Amino acid sequence: xxxxxxxxxxxxxxxxxxxxxxxxxxxxxxxxxxxxxxxxxxxxxxxxxxxxxxxxxxxxxxxxxxxxxxxxxxxxxxxxxxxxxxxxxxxxxxxxxxxxxxxxxxxxxxxxxxxxxxxxxxxxxxxxxxxxxxxxxxxxxxxxxxxxxxxxxxxxxxxxxxxxxxxxxxxxxxxxxxxxxxxxxxxxxxxxxxxxxxxxxxxxxxxxxxxxxxxxxxxxxxxxxxxxxxxxxxxxxxxxxxxxxxxxxxxxxxxxxxxxxxxxxxxxxxxxxxxxxxxxxxxxxxxxxxxxxxxxxxxxxxxxxxxxxxxxxxxxxxxxxxxxxxxxxxxxxxxxxxxxxxxxxxxxxxxxxxxxxxxxxxxxxxxxxxxx
Amino acid sequence: xxxxxxxxxxxxxxxxxxxxxxxxxxxxxxxxxxxxxxxxxxxxxxxxxxxxxxxxxxxxxxxxxxxxxxxxxxxxxxxxxxxxxxxxxxxxxxxxxxxxxxxxxxxxxxxxxxxxxxxxxxxxxxxxxxxxxxxxxxxxxxxxxxxxxx
Ligand code: SF4
Ligand code: SF4
Numbered sequence: 001x002x003x004x005x006x007x008x009x010x011x012x013x014x015x016x017x018x019x020x021x022x023x024x025x026x027x028x029x030x031x032x033x034x035x036x037x038x039x040x041x042x043x044x045x046x047x048x049x050x051x052x053x054x055x056x057x058x059x060x061x062x063x064x065x066x067x068x069x070x071x072x073x074x075x076x077x078x079x080x081x082x083x084x085x086x087x088x089x090x091x092x093x094x095x096x097x098x099x100x101x102x103x104x105x106x107x108x109x110x111x112x113x114x115x116x117x118x119x120x121x122x123x124x125x126x127x128x129x130x131x132x133x134x135x136x137x138x139x140x141x142x143x144x145x146x147x148x149x150x151x152x153x154x155x156x157x158x159x160x161x162x163x164x165x166x167x168x169x170x171x172x173x174x175x176x177x178x179x180x181x182x183x184x185x186x187x188x189x190x191x192x193x194x195x196x197x198x199x200x201x202x203x204x205x206x207x208x209x210x211x212x213x214x215x216x217x218x219x220x221x222x223x224x225x226x227x228x229x230x231x232x233x234x235x236x237x238x239x240x241x242x243x244x245x246x247x248x249x250x251x252x253x254x255x256x257x258x259x260x261x262x263x264x265x266x267x268x269x270x271x272x273x274x275x276x277x278x279x280x281x282x283x284x285x286x287x288x289x290x291x292x293x294x295x296x297x298x299x300x301x302x303x304x305x306x307x308x309x310x311x312x313x314x315x316x317x318x319x320x321x322x323x324x325x326x327x328x329x330x331x332x333x334x335x336x337x338x339x340x341x342x343x344x345x346x347x348x349x350x351x352x353x354x355x356x357x358x359x360x361x362x363x364x365x366x367x368x369x370x371x372x
Numbered sequence: 373x374x375x376x377x378x379x380x381x382x383x384x385x386x387x388x389x390x391x392x393x394x395x396x397x398x399x400x401x402x403x404x405x406x407x408x409x410x411x412x413x414x415x416x417x418x419x420x421x422x423x424x425x426x427x428x429x430x431x432x433x434x435x436x437x438x439x440x441x442x443x444x445x446x447x448x449x450x451x452x453x454x455x456x457x458x459x460x461x462x463x464x465x466x467x468x469x470x471x472x473x474x475x476x477x478x479x480x481x482x483x484x485x486x487x488x489x490x491x492x493x494x495x496x497x498x499x500x501x502x503x504x505x506x507x508x509x510x511x512x513x514x515x516x517x518x519x520x521x522x
Contacts (some may be wrong), residue, residue, distance in 0.1 A: 064446035067478035131394055138403050145415075152419035152495065158478040166479060167417065194393045199383030296484075 012040055015353075019048050025122060026367030030344075030360075037352050042345045046371050053372045057320075057331035062088050062298045063162065065331070070156040072335060073369040075115040078108045078147075079311035081160040086241060087307035087318045088162050091300035099287040100164035101243045106177065106280045107147060107159065109273040113184070114143040115312035116266045116273075119364045123263070124195060126361040127204055132195050139187060142180050149173060162298060163291030174281055181274050188271065196267065205260035209359030211347050212257055219343040222336050223314025224269065225363060228262035230255040235310035246283070247276045259362035266364070269312075299326050313337050313364055335369045419477045420496040422470055424517045431521045433514065434492040437463040441481035441493060447474040450481060465514060472501075472509040 012035050019029040027048035033041035053072060057065045069084045070077035082104055089096060096104075117140040121133030144154045150169050151159040159166050195201055216226040226233055234251040236244040252268035254261035300322040308317040314336025321330040340363050348356040405412055424433045437454030449471035454463035477495075485491040493513075503509060 060446055063480060064444070066480070067446055067476040071476075135397070141403075149415040149417055152415075152417040152479070153477060156476070158476070161483075166483075170417070190393055194390045197386045198390055199379075199386045 011035065019045075025365060028341075028365065028367050028370070032353070032356075034353070039348050039351050039353065039356055042348050042356070044341055044344060048371065049368055050371045051368075054331050054333055057328055057333075059327070061326050062300070062328060065328070066161070067156075067158045070158050071368065072333070072372045073311060073313065073316070073337075073366050074156055075118055075366055076108075076111055076312040077155065077157040078104075078111040078151075078159060079309050080316060081157060082108055082242070083307055083309040083311075083316045083318050085160040085162055086309065087305055087320055088298070088300065090307055091303065091305040091320060091322055092162065092295075092298055093301075094163045094291055094294055096164055096291055097288045098243075098285050099168075100289045100291075102280050102284050103150075103165050103169060103289060104160060105243055105247070106277050106284075107150060107157075107165075109276045109280070110143050110147060110177065110180075111157070112312045113270050113273045113277075114140045114147075116270050117143075119266060119312070120191070120195075123361040123364070124201070126357055127201065129195070129198075129201070132191070135187075135191070135194070139184055142183065146173065146176050146180060149176070161290065161294075163294035164289045168289045174284070177277060177281055181278055184270070184274060188267075191267070196263075202260070204355075204358055205258065205263055205362070207256075207258050207260075208355045209259045209347060209351065209362060210257045211343060215343050215346060219346075220339040221314070221343055222339065223311070223364075224262050224265040225314065225340045225343075227251065227253050228265045228362075229257040233315075235308050235315050239308060241307070241309060243280070244276075247279050249273075249276050249279075259358050262362040262364075297326050299324060308334075311336060313366065313369070314340060333372055335372055337363070337365050338370045341365055341370055414497045414499065418495065418497055418499070419479060420498045421472050421475060421477070421501075421511065422481060422493045422513070423496040423498075424465075424468060424513045425490055425492055425494050426517055426521065433465050433468070433517055434487050434490065435465045435468065436487060436492070437465050438486060440484045440486055444480045444484035446478065446480065447471075447476055449474045468513040470511045470513055472511055473506055 012033050015032040015034050017030040017032055019027040029045040029048065031043045031045055032039055053068050056068055065084065066081070069080040073080050117136040121136035124132040147157065148154050150173055151157045151166065211221070211225065211229050213229045213231050216229050216231055222233060230253060232251055232253045235241070237251055249272045252265050252272065254264050302322055302324045304319070304321050306317060306319045308315050315334070316336055317334035319332040319334070320328050323329040344360060344363065348359055351359065424435060426432065427434050435452070437452055439452055442450045442452050451467065451469040452465070453467040454465050457464045479495070482491055482493050482495065485493055
């Protein structure tokens with residue numbers, strides 16, 4: 001909150017939130033027009049870490065874009081990997097072996113849990129509680145270890161390949177994942193006792209930052225943001241891909257639309273993701289993890305393709321136009337947080353600044369994905 | 373009024389419940405690893421920067437200088453040079469430079485290497501990377517391999 005520009009005429013002033021501010025998790029700048037402690041107008045200013053991913057995609061071969069996908073949403077990199085490889089597989093007509101699809105879902109869901117845990121910690125940190133972050137990171141570390149043993153990296157994964165996955169799991173993975181599911185299930189009541197039922201948290205989230213279903217539709221908000229406003233939409237259920245149709249899970253939906261509803265959606269999603277992982281581990285078939293005969297130089301036929309996946313923050317869509325060459329003609333990335341952030345300006349009008357920060361935290365912003 | 377009182381009581385109680393949890397965890401063993409005094413074993417799949425794989429017999433590089441890894445790399449961080457030598461089939465590797473400042477550890481180079489049964493490049497287990505200049509991260513992998521052989 002650096003510059004204070006006093007405007008004499010209507011007694012409002014401009015307050016810069018960010019671009020480097022602990023509450024904005026990255027280089028997001030919000031220009032707030034304030035009337036005392038109340039927000040009159042909020043305008044997110046983007047572009048500080050724009051890396052032109054779309055343009056990069058149009059300058060390299062289909063396979064060479066793979067590492068980029070993990071660097072947009074660094075917290076749920078595997079879902080972004082998944083969206084892109086599924087798109088190219090759809091375009092090039094590659095069938096993926098079943099085992100590979102299962103591994104994709106298992107790792108993506110574990111990654112979703114780790115993303116939600118990090119959000120949980122960071123969100124409570126925004127609200128002024130430090131210790132829950134440490135508990136969340138303790139659990140998250142177990143997921144990172146598991147994923148590292150499979151993918152080789154801890155954060156910006158690049159694990160999926162056109163036609164399968166990079167390598168098969170080792171013998172320790174399945175018991176490790178099962179042990180983790182058990183561990184986190186045992187820890188969830190602790191999180192609820194420590195945080196969810198805490199009176200201070202309830203007072204700070206309940207009825208704070210209401211977002212109506214109407215507003216979600218207007219701005220195209222997806223993911224926990226729209227599910228916290230009573231819209232039952234989850235790409236995994238409504239435009240099923242991969243092996244999600246075979247999985248038995250629920251989509252948590254809360255009607256209230258306040259920050260607490262979004263908080264609860266994510267906490268419930270952790271449990272649902274664990275369910276998916278558990279089922280996928282039970283059903284995990286044997287077999288190859290890579291399709292045979294994936295051409296080394298991939299040239300998808302001419303056409304316009306789209307594929308959407310559900311990431312921890314909402315629907316991530318990739319649209320690619322191929323002119324039949326080995327480089328995409330056009331690559332368009334639809335990232336969920338961009339839409340989720342765009343409603344912030346309208347949603348926080350008339351709110352107190354600390355409440356607006358609670359609202360912003362509940363949107364779960366990942367800036368590199370907005371500024372892709 | 374009674375709701376108000378109830379809320380005060382249950383609210384205060386919720387704070388004590390939270391404190392109880394933190395106190396219980398306070399007496400449990402520490403979960404953090406005291407790096408650098410303690411280190412964790414690296415998983416076999418860990419992707420460090422790439423390194424050349426030596427031929428088990430001669431100790432020289434397995435690389436046949438086909439240039440596939442150079443082409444596959446999205447960030448153009450590999451430079452492979454080789455030359456024809458008399459009496460040797462194929463090319464002999466003279467230079468393999470990895471510009472680690474731009475490497476994204478994606479693994480596309482290792483995947484693209486056509487040498488069988490062992491690929492000519494692999495990931496190292498090196499994670500203790502520290503340096504004071506950019507040049508320190510432009511690795512001469514051939515030298516590295518030779519140094520290892522010595
Ligand atoms: S790991 Fe990826 S970025 Fe690094 S050298 Fe290999 S291909 Fe290039
Ligand atoms: S792909 Fe393998 S053999 Fe070819 S230049 Fe690279 S390391 Fe050498």
